Amino acid sequence: MATASKPVYDSDRQVSAAAREIREIGRYRYLLGQLVKRDITTRYKRSVLGVAWTMINPLGTMLILSLVFSQLFKTVESYPVYILTGLAVWNFFSQGSNAAIGNLVWGGSLLNRIYIPRTIFGISAIGTALVNLLLTIVPLIIVMLSVHFPVPWTMVLIPIPILFLALFTLGWGLFLSALAVFFPDVAEMYQIVLTAWMYMTPIIYPETMDLPPFVRTFFNYNPMYWMVKLFRVVTYEGRLPAIGEVWPAALWAVGMIIVGWLFFTSKSDEYAYRV
Amino acid sequence: MHTVSETNLSPIQPGTVTADTAIQLDGVSVQYRIPTEKIGTFKEFIIRYMQRKVSFTHFWALNTVDLTVKRGEVFGIIGKNGAGKSTMLKAVSGVLRPTKGRVRVFGHIAPLLELGAGFHPELSGRENVFLNGSLLGYSKPAMEEVYDEIVEFSDLKPFMDAPIRTYSSGMNARLGFAVATAHFPEILIVDEVLSVGDEAFQKKCQDRMKGFQERGTTILIVSHGLNTIQDMCDRVAWLDHGKVRLVGEPEEVIAAYRAENQA
Numbered sequence: 436m437a438t439a440s441k442p443v444y445d446s447d448r449q450v451s452a453a454a455r456e457i458r459e460i461g462r463y464r465y466l467l468g469q470l471v472k473r474d475i476t477t478r479y480k481r482s483v484l485g486v487a488w489t490m491i492n493p494l495g496t497m498l499i500l501s502l503v504f505s506q507l508f509k510t511v512e513s514y515p516v517y518i519l520t521g522l523a524v525w526n527f528f529s530q531g532s533n534a535a536i537g538n539l540v541w542g543g544s545l546l547n548r549i550y551i552p553r554t555i556f557g558i559s560a561i562g563t564a565l566v567n568l569l570l571t572i573v574p575l576i577i578v579m580l581s582v583h584f585p586v587p588w589t590m591v592l593i594p595i596p597i598l599f600l601a602l603f604t605l606g607w608g609l610f611l612s613a614l615a616v617f618f619p620d621v622a623e624m625y626q627i628v629l630t631a632w633m634y635m636t637p638i639i640y641p642e643t644m645d646l647p648p649f650v651r652t653f654f655n656y657n658p659m660y661w662m663v664k665l666f667r668v669v670t671y672e673g674r675l676p677a678i679g680e681v682w683p684a685a686l687w688a689v690g691m692i693i694v695g696w697l698f699f700t701s702k703s704d705e706y707a708y709r710v
Numbered sequence: 711m712h713t714v715s716e717t718n719l720s721p722i723q724p725g726t727v728t729a730d731t732a733i734q735l736d737g738v739s740v741q742y743r744i745p746t747e748k749i750g751t752f753k754e755f756i757i758r759y760m761q762r763k764v765s766f767t768h769f770w771a772l773n774t775v776d777l778t779v780k781r782g783e784v785f786g787i788i789g790k791n792g793a794g795k796s797t798m799l800k801a802v803s804g805v806l807r808p809t810k811g812r813v814r815v816f817g818h819i820a821p822l823l824e825l826g827a828g829f830h831p832e833l834s835g836r837e838n839v840f841l842n843g844s845l846l847g848y849s850k851p852a853m854e855e856v857y858d859e860i861v862e863f864s865d866l867k868p869f870m871d872a873p874i875r876t877y878s879s880g881m882n883a884r885l886g887f888a889v890a891t892a893h894f895p896e897i898l899i900v901d902e903v904l905s906v907g908d909e910a911f912q913k914k915c916q917d918r919m920k921g922f923q924e925r926g927t928t929i930l931i932v933s934h935g936l937n938t939i940q941d942m943c944d945r946v947a948w949l950d951h952g953k954v955r956l957v958g959e960p961e962e963v964i965a966a967y968r969a970e971n972q973a
Binding site for chain 2 (some may be wrong): 442443444445446447462463465466468470473476477480521545546547548549550551614617620621622624652667673704707708
C-alpha cells in the first residue's frame with residue numbers, strides 16, 4: 436500500500452516529458468512486443484501464404500524492375516541485387532513512417548480512454564518494419580546466390596546501417612505522427628512527398644547516372660541517400676564503409692531521433708484532447 | 711454546453727492529504743480549446759496563422775474541482791451529459807493532464823472503461839486476452855497467472871481460439887470485464903459499463919466488485935443509473951457544468967439532483 440506522502444500519480448510532479456516517456460516505455464515493453472506481434476499476425480491472417488508475402492512482395496517488385504530496367508542500367512553490375520538492397524531500405528522507411536502515423540490515429544481511441552505511453556505506437560511501427568526487413572534478407576541472399584553474386588563477408592556489419600535507419604525512421608515517424616494528429620491532411624500529403632523522395636534517391640537507378648544537377652545537390656542533404664548508401668556498401672559493394680560514408684548517416688539518425696522524440700513528447704499531453 | 715471565455719480561478723490551496731486518502735484533487739481545471747472555425751488542412755492553418763486568424767473558444771470541462779476520495783470508499787459521480795464526469799475520470803487516470811490544479815493518486819489504477827476497446831477482430835480470444843492485458847500495463851507472467859481464471863469467469867472456454875469478430879457484443883463485454891478485473895486493483899475506475907451481458911453475468915460482475923470492495927479497493931463510478939449509484943456508493947459527488955455542486959450521502963445528493971432536474 437502506498438503511503439500518504441508518496442502518490443503513485445501526481446500531475447504536479449515535474450519530470451521532463453521526454454525522460455518520463457523513456458521510463459514508461461521500459462515499463463510497457465511487453466505491450467510493445469504484443470503490438471508488433473499483432474501487426475505481423477493480423478496483416479496476413481486471412482491469406483494462404485501468410486507471412487511469406489513479406490518476402491514475395493519485394494521479390495516481385497525486383498523482378499519487374501529488373502525486366503524493365505536491366506537494359507537501361509546495364510552498367511550496373513548484378514542489377515537485381517542492387518535494386519533489392521535499395522528497396523529493402525526504402526520499404527523499411529516508407530512502411531515504418533506510414534505505420535507510425537496510422538498507429539497513432541488508430542490508437543487515438545485508446546489513448547482517450549486509458550493511459551498508455553504515447554510513443555509506443557510509433558516504436559511498435561518501427562518494430563514491425565524491422566521484422567519485415569529482417570525477413571527480406573532471406574530472399575536477398577537467395578537472389579545473390581541465384582545470380583552468382585558472391586555473398587560478401589561484410590554482410591555481418593548489416594546491424595549498423597539498420598540501427599541508423601531504424602533510429603532515423605522512428606524520429607521522423609514520431610515527428611510526422613505528431614503533426615498528423617493536428618492536421619489529418621499530413622497523412623495524404625505525405626504519400627506525394629514519399630513518391631517524390633523515392634525518385635530523388637538512387638533506389639532504382641545508379642547514382643552515377645546522368646542526373647539533373649539539382650537532384651545531385653539534393654543527395655548531400657538527403658538522409659535517405661546516406662542510409663541507402665551505407666546499407667549498400669556492406670551488402671552490395673561488399674567493402675568496409677569509409678568514415679565519410681558513416682558519419683552523415685549517424686548524424687541524421689541521432690539528430691532525427693532527438694528532434695522527433697522531443698517534438699512528439701512535448702505535444703503528447705495534447706493528444707487526448709485532439710485525437 | 712456552456713462556454714466561458716474568461717474564468718477567475720481561485721488560488722490553489724495545497725490540499726491536506728492523510729494516510730487514508732486515495733485520490734486527491736486540488737483546484738483541478740481542464741480546459742478544452744476548440745477552434746472557432748474548423749481548420750482541417752495544414753495549408754489552411756498556415757495561411758490563417760500568418761494572418762493571425764486562428765481563434766479558439768475556451769471551454770472549461772472541469773472548473774476548480776476539489777475532491778478527496780478515501781481509501782476503500784465507493785465513490786459515485788453523477789451529472790448531466792457534458793457535466794465533466796468523463797473528463798474527471800480521464801484526469802484521475804492520467805489520460806489528460808489538468809490545465810490547472812493538481813491530481814494525486816495513491817495507488818495503482820485499473821481502468822474499466824468501454825470494455826474490449828482494444829480488442830482486435832482478427833485475433834483469437836486468447837490472443838486478445840494477452841493484448842488487452844498488456845494495454846492495461848500487465849506483464850506476460852502476470853497475464854499467464856490469471857488466464858485460466860479469465861476464461862472461467864467469462865464462460866467462453868469453447869470460443870477462446872475463435873477470432874473475436876465471431877463474438878457477440880455480450881461475449882465481447884464479458885471477456886473485456888474479465889480481463890480488466892483479473893488482478894486485484896487498488897483503485898478501480900468504472901465508466902458506465904455495469905449494464906453488460908445478461909442478468910446472471912451482471913450479478914457476477916457486481917459480486918466481483920463487492921469482493922474488491924471488501925478487500926479494500928477504492929472504486930470510482932460514473933453512471934447515469936441513479937439506482938446503481940445509490941445501491942453501491944458510500945458517497946456521491948454531483949457535477950454540474952464542470953463544478954462540484956454537492957458532495958455527500960447518496961440519498962441526499964441524488965434527491966437534490968432529482969429535484970432540480972425534474973423541476
